Every structure is written in structure tokens, then in C-alpha cells.
Amino acid sequence: MSATVHHPNARAVARRMAVIDLGSNSFRLVVFSVGEAGWWKRTDELSESVRLGGDLGPGGELSPARMAHALETLRVFAAFCATNGIHSDQIEAVATSAVRDAPNGDEFVQRARRATGLPIRVLSQRDEAWFSYVAAVNQTTLRDGIVLDIGGGSLELVAVQERRARECASWPLGAVRMTDRFLAGDGPADPAAITALREHTLARLAEAPWVGDAGRDHLVGIGGAARNLATAAIRAAGLPLDSVQGFVLEPAALDALIDELAARPPSERERISGIKRGRAEVILAGAVVLRTVLEATGAPGIEVVEAGLREGLFLAGELADEELPLLEDVRHASVENLARQHGVDLVHAEHIAELADQLAGELPAVGLPAPGEPELLEAAAILHDVGMAVDYDDHHKHSSYLILGSGLPGFTPREVALVALMARYHRKGTPQLGAAAALCRDGDEQLLLRGAALLRLAEQLERNRDQAVHTARLRRDGDGVALELDADRDAVVAAWAARRQGDLFERAFGAPLTVVHR
Amino acid sequence: MSATVHHPNARAVARRMAVIDLGSNSFRLVVFSVGEAGWWKRTDELSESVRLGGDLGPGGELSPARMAHALETLRVFAAFCATNGIHSDQIEAVATSAVRDAPNGDEFVQRARRATGLPIRVLSQRDEAWFSYVAAVNQTTLRDGIVLDIGGGSLELVAVQERRARECASWPLGAVRMTDRFLAGDGPADPAAITALREHTLARLAEAPWVGDAGRDHLVGIGGAARNLATAAIRAAGLPLDSVQGFVLEPAALDALIDELAARPPSERERISGIKRGRAEVILAGAVVLRTVLEATGAPGIEVVEAGLREGLFLAGELADEELPLLEDVRHASVENLARQHGVDLVHAEHIAELADQLAGELPAVGLPAPGEPELLEAAAILHDVGMAVDYDDHHKHSSYLILGSGLPGFTPREVALVALMARYHRKGTPQLGAAAALCRDGDEQLLLRGAALLRLAEQLERNRDQAVHTARLRRDGDGVALELDADRDAVVAAWAARRQGDLFERAFGAPLTVVHR
Numbered sequence A, B: 001m002s003a004t005v006h007h008p009n010a011r012a013v014a015r016r017m018a019v020i021d022l023g024s025n026s027f028r029l030v031v032f033s034v035g036e037a038g039w040w041k042r043t044d045e046l047s048e049s050v051r052l053g054g055d056l057g058p059g060g061e062l063s064p065a066r067m068a069h070a071l072e073t074l075r076v077f078a079a080f081c082a083t084n085g086i087h088s089d090q091i092e093a094v095a096t097s098a099v100r101d102a103p104n105g106d107e108f109v110q111r112a113r114r115a116t117g118l119p120i121r122v123l124s125q126r127d128e129a130w131f132s133y134v135a136a137v138n139q140t141t142l143r144d145g146i147v148l149d150i151g152g153g154s155l156e157l158v159a160v161q162e163r164r165a166r167e168c169a170s171w172p173l174g175a176v177r178m179t180d181r182f183l184a185g186d187g188p189a190d191p192a193a194i195t196a197l198r199e200h201t202l203a204r205l206a207e208a209p210w211v212g213d214a215g216r217d218h219l220v221g222i223g224g225a226a227r228n229l230a231t232a233a234i235r236a237a238g239l240p241l242d243s244v245q246g247f248v249l250e251p252a253a254l255d256a257l258i259d260e261l262a263a264r265p266p267s268e269r270e271r272i273s274g275i276k277r278g279r280a281e282v283i284l285a286g287a288v289v290l291r292t293v294l295e296a297t298g299a300p301g302i303e304v305v306e307a308g309l310r311e312g313l314f315l316a317g318e319l320a321d322e323e324l325p326l327l328e329d330v331r332h333a334s335v336e337n338l339a340r341q342h343g344v345d346l347v348h349a350e351h352i353a354e355l356a357d358q359l360a361g362e363l364p365a366v367g368l369p370a371p372g373e374p375e376l377l378e379a380a381a382i383l384h385d386v387g388m389a390v391d392y393d394d395h396h397k398h399s400s401y402l403i404l405g406s407g408l409p410g411f412t413p414r415e416v417a418l419v420a421l422m423a424r425y426h427r428k429g430t431p432q433l434g435a436a437a438a439l440c441r442d443g444d445e446q447l448l449l450r451g452a453a454l455l456r457l458a459e460q461l462e463r464n465r466d467q468a469v470h471t472a473r474l475r476r477d478g479d480g481v482a483l484e485l486d487a488d489r490d491a492v493v494a495a496w497a498a499r500r501q502g503d504l505f506e507r508a509f510g511a512p513l514t515v516v517h518r
Helices: A064-083 A097-101 A105-116 A125-137 A175-182 A191-205 A224-237 A251-262 A266-271 A283-297 A309-318 A330-341 A346-362 A374-383 A395-406 A413-424 A434-439 A444-461 A492-499 A502-509 B064-083 B097-101 B105-116 B125-137 B175-182 B191-205 B224-237 B251-262 B266-271 B283-297 B309-318 B330-341 B346-362 B374-383 B395-406 B413-424 B434-439 B444-461 B492-499 B502-509
Strands: A013-022 A027-035 A040-048 A091-095 A120-122 A145-150 A155-161 A164-171 A219-222 A302-304 A469-477 A480-487 A513-517 B013-022 B027-035 B040-048 B091-095 B120-122 B145-150 B155-161 B164-171 B219-222 B302-304 B469-477 B480-487 B513-517
Touching: A013 A064, A013 A309, A027 A064, A027 A309, A040 A064, A040 A330, A064 A105, A064 B492, A091 A097, A091 A309, A097 A105, A105 A120, A125 A145, A125 A155, A125 A164, A125 A219, A125 A309, A145 A224, A145 A283, A155 A283, A175 A191, A175 A283, A191 A251, A191 A283, A219 A224, A219 A283, A224 A251, A224 A283, A224 A302, A251 A283, A266 A283, A283 A302, A330 A346, A330 A374, A330 A395, A346 A374, A346 A444, A346 A469, A374 A395, A374 A413, A374 A444, A395 A413, A395 B395, A413 A434, A413 A444, A444 A469, A444 A492, A444 A502, A480 A492, A492 A513, A492 B064, A502 A513, B013 B064, B013 B309, B027 B064, B027 B309, B040 B064, B040 B330, B064 B105, B091 B097, B091 B309, B097 B105, B105 B120, B125 B145, B125 B155, B125 B164, B125 B219, B125 B309, B145 B224, B145 B283, B155 B283, B175 B191, B175 B283, B191 B251, B191 B283, B219 B283, B224 B251, B224 B283, B224 B302, B251 B283, B266 B283, B283 B302, B330 B346, B330 B374, B330 B395, B346 B374, B346 B444, B346 B469, B374 B395, B374 B413, B374 B444, B395 B413, B413 B434, B413 B444, B444 B469, B444 B492, B444 B502, B480 B492, B492 B513, B502 B513
Parallel strands: A013 A091, A091 A120, A145 A219, A219 A302, A480 A513, B013 B091, B091 B120, B145 B219, B219 B302, B480 B513
Antiparallel strands: A013 A027, A027 A040, A145 A155, A155 A164, A469 A480, B013 B027, B027 B040, B145 B155, B155 B164, B469 B480
């Protein structure tokens, strides 16, 4: 049988892991699956807004009503795991700040263990910060900067140098806790209360003198509050983004959101586009704390990632055999993860990437400009056919849809949009930025046009999916350019296909293309 | 291992078939794949605008230049099949009107066979009409009416009664041929030429006296010209449709397109939104012939299908063991095909369909209105999670995307939109028609709201994916409704999940819901 018929079982699941996060705001069960084909992704999720960190007793005790709600929720999670064949050794159940800091936290955990059999453990501040760091550093290109995680109970900061965690600090500055302490009223927020929260936060941050230096250039934010605020900022700016992955939340946008949130009573805050109902009551406190971290570090913004503590726990498990739990190349891992999830024929796709790269490398010698940013062309080449998993018809559009939806951790929203558009235009149509122009910068339309032209040509050279064409050379031929194919065997399909696709090359590079099949 | 881990290899291909269509306008190689999981779909396609039926000699001979182009194209197709492991016995290569009617057609076929080894055969008029009929009757709910297929060379009509082909006729009224004869000029079309083409067509149609009777109620149109005109009509009306499947091309829309096409020279016709470049020169003739068939039958419109002769050849092969090559239930087959393509757990999905149907059946007894059109709710229940194949996050949106993209043959565009929207709102959000309102009618917002509410509830009852809840009953409980669950085992997850989703039920039916777990 030939390569086109060989479809490894892209959906087969090799193993699963359930992470149960007993957060101060919500409890969540997330199932991660690892495919036989080498991908990983979230495959199920249950959540309940327990808000265990709220309504604490005079000595900071967990409230009986919320503990009862918490236990009922954990019973449901345990039943779900049991029925779905997820055993104790596949479950990471962790409690964070709310439980850690309450005098009756241990008692609660013991009751919960007895009632559910779940292997619940309480994360130390240091562990919590560590797993946040693992998530952030494996889902961004962060080398030097600070990872910030704000939950319902606590705020953790981790200073990162050369991708390694160097310092870490944690404070009880979480959104639920700060709401109870500073912003508990039913009406619009009192400006004095916001100032008090800001000053309180600044005072605590001053305890870690490394914060200003380490965070100046790159601040990565994880946690539900950061994600939710990013969503609201994206909506407010009208940006064409479905995912917050890689979005940079800037001080001005955060200020505008704080003003808008503060002007409404808590019950009205969920009406702001993007703000989630289960978070509306505590999001203002989270926003003020985040804004204060920006102020203290002087960073230009907070790069938000979709992943969080739960992904950190999962990835730390997956990478446990490494010296440090670091993916070698986050961008490459993202591209390959998406490709493997959807059963891309990587031999075929990587051959197209190689041919596109050859063509890009040949351009200067014939006096034509290369597209620039070769990693984008490579990613587009690997992923151009990922949409075949949806349907053959319009698969270029489906590829774009899947790429945009995945967010490709490690790439910026602009880069993801360009990769998606190169894939979108790999078969037909005239490349244009369209709505993505709002994410792009000068020259990107050219970059897209040139990248799409090379990808389209490279795909034609491998139209037969047989890797017969191994070398593509360009040479000047009068006013035009001749494309010479070196092939291991008859490349009649490649030559036929390439001859039909010279139009875009001419449009992109201003030179007519002829195809020479030797 | 439990049901959630068991993913049959949804992508594994059991067998493939290549259909090569030597049409009068274009040559096309289409690869159909049949999955081990029971689905079928197109998985590859090569095409070339050969236009073998044009530029005929004085005695109707195929032109030497076009024959040379045709042979070169067939060599490429043969090389593609050889490299991709598609052997002669998996290839159906058929020539139609252009070759059949040319005095040198046989000679061409012999040369082509010798040069390529492809098992080319010439379809008789009757065979061609038969395969068009097979495609149409298996991709629509046509029972009584006419199947119309217009190609580059010929027009075929097949009268259908009780899904069986009863009469058939074929005329050399194809778009390429009629362009050469009536509309060959370079400028805007001469109104007299259009009238002449109409009268010529009417005169030929009069040879089949059954046309008027058989086609009065239901006319199904297949072929590239019908598809392309439908696309242009959809664009002109600004309808939110990506697929022409099931769209009804009405006389007024066709008249408007004819006027717009006729007013431009052929070289400008591709600028009309939706008109394809390779077809722009001959589409006016096709439009006039189609319009004349509408006139002769008195049908309210032409229901356009994506499938054509090529799908007919494939399906006839697949259904060869049946007494007649008829899918028993086209709608059900479409839903199941899409579900199987994307690895839907059918045991889980069908259980949800069953629970949703139970709930709908219980409504009248508690004085509440059922949603109506139960087939739509059933389809949405089977397909609600199909988007999990894209990603867990936002899988409700992905389900909608996949359903809309598939076109679900057998359902109308309105019905497909409603099925997609029920799936779209099966987890969260307030159901609304949005852009689909343009396809819908009065009462559809209610139908959607009620359908989505039942689906959402039914999915919660099966949230644990274990089919534990086997019966869902409703009874009046004061002003509200109590939902009683009968389960084989502990249904703590189902009860927890259902309790969280009463909001939409109350919105849809005006009665608060309580969940009773016995």
C-alpha cells in the first residue's frame, strides 16, 4: 500500500491523566490525553464555581457551607474518574492557597480523601509556582522574565533566566481574597479601595527586590483572571482573535477595563463583553493586582497563555524524564502537536517544508526577495494540509481554521495569523490579510504573498506525495525565472502541477516562471 | 479500558476508488475513500480544463490540439494513480458526450488507452443518465420528479417515481456545445441568440412528452453548471451558505444571472461573484438551458446537489449488491457518514438522541410544547460532539462548523443550519438564529431554543458517557417540572450535570426544572 493509504490511528489514546485543581475560586477536573501518534491535548473538563477561598471565618477558616459544596463536587469528580476508567495513579489532585492557608485546611483534605478516595495533596507555595513556571515556559518562547500566576487565593511570581526558574515568591493576593478584603461592596467600586489594594500589592511586591529587574522585558501571565481580562481587552479592541494565547495585555487596555469594571456594581460586571459570569464578582481585584505587577516591573505588557497550573502538572509529568521539564523548541512542538492530532502525513509535509525552504534559499541568487521569517513558512508547510482532517473540499480553509483555533503556543497572534493565511492560500485565491490586518504590521502583506507563493509551488512539486522531486533550483531565464526539478523518478505530475501554479509566483516576485523537468 | 478511551481508527481507509471523468468541459480525477469505520468521502482531486467538446471539426471531430491536451492530462492522471497505488481495478474512467458523439471518439479512446493503460470506457447516454440518477437519488430526498444533469456536451433528464428511474432522455444540449453553436461571440450576448437557444432547447425537450408532468414538483440539478450558478445566486442573495448542497435555484434568480452574464463579454463573466474562471465562457449557455428546463417543467426551482456523475459511479459501485443502488434513508446516512468520519462515539451519541427524544415525548403530558421536526433534534444529538475531532475547547462551535461544511445531503440548507445551531448551543450560550435567520422561517427561533434545551439536558444525563441513565421522565411539580432519572447505577454525575443546566429549559419552556435522582 502507498503512503496515501497509510493513516496511523491519529485518534488512538495511549494514556490519560486527570488533573483535579481544588482552586480558591473554582474546582476543575481536566482530562489530558496523550495520543499514540505523539500528540497531547485536553479531552474533557468538568468545573464548578465552589469559591472555597471566599466567606472565610474570623480566623481564616474555610466555611462549612463551602466545604460541603466542595465535598459534593469532589464526589462527582471521583465518580466521573471511576466510570471513565481513570485510576488513582492517573490522577493529580491538588489544593492550593485557600486550603493551604486555612487553619482547617488539613482537616478538609482528610475528609475529602476519605469521602472520595481521591489522592488529594496540598501544593506548597513553591510547588504551585513551579508548576505555573513549567506551564509558561513550555507554552511561550520566554527566556528571561517573570511568570505571573494569579488565582483566587494567591499570586505567584517566578523569575526566569535562560528558561530556568531562579527566584520565586508567593503572596495571598488572589482575586477572591482581595475582593473580600478590599472590594466586597455591592455597588460600584470605591476609588479609595482600589488605591488601597494597589498600595497593599506594591508593599507586598517590595518584599521581593528582584521583581523590578527580572520582569522588565517579559512578563508572562497565567491563570483565569489574566485569560478573562485578555478576552475582554480583545473584544474591546475588536481584534479577530478567538484565543487569548500569546495576546499581550497592555497597561492602557488594563486601565480601561479597570475603569469600566469599577464603574459598575459587581452584579453588572458580567455584561462587559468577554467577562465570564463565574468570575465577574472577583475580576476587578484581579485586574488591579495585575496592573500593579505591571507597574512594579515596568514591563510593556503581560503575555497571556491559555495554559495554567493544570497544564503545568500534566507537562511536568510528561517531561519527568528530562533533567529539566523543558520542551526543546516550543514552536516546533506546537506545530508538530497540531499536525499529529490531525493525522498529517509528516513525511509529505516535511518534504514540502524542505522544498519551500530550498526555493526561498534560491531567490536571492536570481535577484528576488525571500519572504523573511522562514519559521512561519516552515510551520505553514507542515500544517498546510491539516484541514484534510475536516474535509477534502475547502481543506485550505479548514487548515486555517484549525491553525487559528489551536493558537500555536510559542507564536504571537500575528505569527499565527500569517501561518494560517499561508495555509489558507496554498491552493488558490489571491493572498490578502483581510481581518488579520489588525494584528499585522507593514510588510506583512508582502510576506504573506511571497510565503504563499512558495508554499503553493512547493506543494505542487510534491503533488504526487511521493517525494520524487528532491531538489528545486531557480535560474534566471531572460526576464523570467526557470524552475528546474531534480527528481528520483518521473515527475510528470509535479511538473504538470507546478506549471499550473506560476501565476502567484509571478504576482509575488514580478517574474514569470517556467518549469523545466529534466 | 472504558468507552472514552476506545477510539476506533476513524481515519483508516479500507479501500479507494478513482473516478476519472473525461468530460466535455473538464477532465477530472477524483479519489473516493471508504473508511474502515464505514464512512465514505472524496479524498483527492485533480482537474484540468481540457474542453474536449469545444472547437470541433466540420463533421464534429475532436480537434487535434484538444486531443493532445487530453492525452497529456490522462498521462498525468495515470502517473498519479500508479504512484499512489491505485490499480486498474480501482479505477472507473469514463468518457461522455464529447467523445461519444465525435466520429473520431473511438480512435481517441484507443489512443488514450494505449498511451496510459487507463481502462477508459465510453458511457452511453443511458448509462450517463443512470449514474446521474444514482447520485441525485442518494443525496437528496427525491421521490417523484426529474433529475437533470447538464454537462459540457449533453443534457440528461431522468424521470423518477417512488425513487425509481422510469424514463430517461439525453440531448446534445451541453454548455460547451451550445456556447459554440449559439453564443460564440466575444462581446455581450445577442438577445436573439439567447432566444434561439431557448427555442432550440424547448423543441428538443418536446421530444420527451413526460417532461412536463414528471418534473412539475421536484427538479434536482446536478453538474458543474448547476453548482456554479447556485453559488452565484447564493452570493447575489447574500445567503450564509458555504455549500450549494440542497440550495434551490429559483426562476427569478436564474433570470437575474442570465441578464447579468449576457450583458458582459465572456471574458468578463468570471468577475460575477461565484462564477468560476474555467467555466465563465460557457456558463451563460448552461444557464439558458437550465432556465428553459424550468420553463418546460413548471417546477418551482432546481434543487442543486454537490454530487454528480462521479459520485454516481462511486455509489453505484458501493451499492452494487443491492437490488437497486439506493441508500435506505439518505438523511440518516448523511448524519452517520459525518459522525463516522470524525470518530464520534455512536453508542454515546445515540443514547443522547434517545434521551432527547424521550424528553420531547414527555413534554405534551406536562402541558409543554415539543420542538417539532424530531429528525433535526436527532441529527443534532448524533452530531453534537463531532467537533471534538477538532478540539475539546469550543467543540460546540467546531461541531457547528463541521455540520455546516458537510451540507448533510438530504436536509435543506435551513434544516442543516438548525441542526448546526442546536449543536452549537448544546453546552452554553443563548440559542439564536443569527445570520442563519436568512434561511429560516417563522417559529424557527422557538424550534431552535426548544431543541437546544432538550439536547443540552439530554447530554448532561449522559455526561458520564456510561449510558447509566436509561429513562428520563417529566412530571408537573407545582409551577415547575420535575425531571426524574431512572438509572442502572449511581447517576451522581448525571444529576449534578443536569441540575446545572436547568436555565435553558426554563427559558425554552417557561417552567423551572428540578432534577430528581432516584
